[in-house]
Amino acid sequence: MATICDSKIPAGPLEKKWSKHQAESKLVSPANKRKFEILVVGSGLAGASAAATLGELGYHVKCFCYQDSPRRAHSIAAQGGINAAKNYQNDGDSVFRLFYDTIKGGDFRSREANVYRLAEISNLIIDQCAAQGVPFAREYSGLLANRSFGGAQVSRTFYARGQTGQQLLLGAYQALERQISLNAVKMFPRTEMLDLVLVDNHAKGIVVRDLVTGEISSHAGDAVILATGGYGNVFYLSTNARGCNVTATYRAFKRGALFANPCFTQIHPTCIPVSGSYQSKLTLMSESLRNDGRVWVPKRKGDNRPPREIPDSERDYYLERKYPSFGNLAPRDIASRSAKEVCDEGRGVGPGGLGVYLDFAESIGRLGEKTIRERYGNLFEMYHNITGEDAYQRPMRIYPAVHYTMGGLWVDYNLMSNIPGLHVLGEANFSDHGANRLGASALMQGLADGYFVIPYTLGNYLANQSGKKASVERPEFKAVEEQARQRVTKLLSIRGKRTVTSFHRELGLLVWENCGMARSAEGLQAALGEIPQLREEFWHNANVLGEGNDLNQSLEHAGRVADFLEFAELMCLDALDRNESCGGHFRVEHATEDGEALRNDDDYCHVSAWEYNGSGKQPTRHIEPLIFDNVKLAQRSYK
Amino acid sequence: MNFNLKIWRQAEGSAAGKFVDYQAKEIPAEASFLEMLDIVNEGLIARNEEPVAFDSDCREGICGTCSLVINGVPHGPGKAKTTCQLYMRRFRDGDTIWVEPFRVLAFPIIKDLIVNRSALDQIVEAGGYISVRAGSAPEANGIAVSKRDADLSMEAAACIGCGACAAACPNSSAMLFTAAKISHLGLLPQGQVERSRRAVSMVRKMDELGFGNCSNQYECEAVCPAEISAGFIARLNRDYAGSAVKEAVLAE
Known part of the structure; x- marks a missing residue:
């Protein structure tokens, strides 16, 4: 173990930290802003909002995304909503309560100061998005509507039908397009970042591949912002888009950026179960369904009767039984783990016994089918389209699936990594969700980082960087470019017998089994033994066809899988090292008598931030102690 | 299920394109249309033939990336769904299926089924x-x-x-x-x-x-x-x- 990371949290009382920090942050004059070039990688909520806002401020911005348009980033798929502490419902919400819920939901593994700032900023985001024309749901009065979401006891979630992520992203995308029209931002779609370039140990550029022409080139800037999302696709099957990958953040890790808490992954409880090995992704069913659906499995093992023939007395409504006060609305990690438990006991339903029922019969009886159709019609249709089953007639089958990753590159209070100049926003950083993210918080964090944090904190880095922009002609750029080209050549020259997808699928299954919903020292050690072997085989037996000089999807996928094959090891190592259970990280050795996660605050109340030491070498763990001055650490109880 | 596919192949925007016949064999009815193409592509790679390039990302109907014309209809048969939400159970065993890119002057073809929008x-x-x-x-x-x-x-x-x-x-x-x-x-x-x-x-x-x-x-x-x-x-x-x-x- 090595040094303690300096989080640069401002001194002073919690509720004054951010305003004080804003007042003390360094400003860059309008004349100087024009001289700075900022590279933003990723165009989801965090990337698009950052690129647009920095453009508005007068910086020169270049924004890169692998998709064909910035509007397609995976933020678009978020369904449920976005939290804010507006207290429009007069139901007792406040900035402190949103802060407290988020800290507790994260199982006391996030930073107080960051989370408080997030809660404070939440209200500004709603103002900003409403002004941009995001068509939020409204009451008949014309004022904004709210709903209760993801186990919160207040109604603080703003939403736009079941397409909140889409509407918020389109808001940010439109702001971005406006800056593009003003020449403040230059957009590079279908462009993938392959590596980070350091000059004098500062992040001063990136190497990218044009996915259409295959050209590998460099871009120099005064600062680099990564907003490249999470690494859920290390599990192969997840609710992420097919293209989501860890390459940008993992490459930054290999250049010296610390990777924090990679073992903190979120498994979402309500997804459509896996139906076969051909499957390319898992589909999330909005958590809002748990407001009116009851989760159950048969009491008896191997009870194969159709669900409607199983009488109530022979059903186990296990969430209601175990968590009487939260019931079916228990937080995501708890609901997911409970589903796994009953399936492990042999009481799961559907193919392979990997599913539980989400039953609307009672709600339909109480409210009428019409009301249920109004509330969830589109979700029932989606379920019918995918499974061919009618959820008005028989209960849905659901199973947990990988959904979000709380871990990410380590950042300080300014959202800057330990590499000066490298800033990390949104899901790509580790900062706000601890060991478990609450529903409707991801959209909040992505937009907070992009619209309202980075525009203030970037100045602290840039203030003394005037004139230090490097030229792409420097040897540092040439060297990294050359390495990227060699890697492409190497991938194309393996010409083995297995497809890249088969490696990805095997890796996914391996980490799902050993580093998924329940983890043990034994399983993690086994995975740590097998991953290097699989990686070895990949580099000798993968078959990547085609050339490097045109659009080559196999090559794109191969590069991403090669990085997942290394990253998976880091994730398992962190999971093994964190010898406690907390949030989404459940070590079977550490459970209470009731099977709940048992934290070890004496030894693990910290962030683990890993430093790369070279190929084949054990990374070094750095820690950042988590200090709680404003909340009392308690065992999370949702009973 | 088995299908006869006629897929548009075009090496690049400026090249001439043509329909090429492929067989999709033993496709599960629960597979989506794009998963069917994934299976075909896995088979092509195994035979050292370059896979068919097509766009897709979220595969849940919201990102707007997928863009195929199937049997002459953008996004294929059925109402209110994208290509990625089309499932093979909608077709009959043995069907012949034509697959083309979106054909719009302002959307030039990049490769095979991928266009620039x-x-x-x-x-x-x-x-x-x-x-x-x-x-x-x-x-x-x-x-x-x-x-x-x-x-x-x-x-x-x-x-x-x-x-x-x-x-x-x-x-x-x-x-x-x-x-x-x-x-x-x-x-x-x-x-x-x-x-x-x-x-x-x-x-x-x-x-x-x-x-x-x-x-x-x-x-x-x-x-x-x-x-x-x-x-x-x-x-x-x-x-x-x-x-x-x-x-x-x-x-x-």
């Missing part, structure tokens, strides 16, 4: 936004929006930007796409200040990019995965006509 971004760039800087917004509940307008605005805003409307239109018109954005913003009080300018500049950009005009065929509405109503096109025409007249009068 950046023209749609350029239409938005021309004015599909409300000019509000971060930090300058008033308190959200300071702007009341009637539920009716907000709901209608949301219906237009649901457009996923896939471009199927233009691919289905005999005139290759992007009118439904443009109308959806103009209506989404024009229905809200926040969007009124720039409403005239927005309509004129977006429509002119659309014309400039080589999209055709609307001749009321309603093919766009029929294939739209987000069920955007062609009624929004009337709204676009009204905004455009009013603005163009105003502009002409002011110019005198």
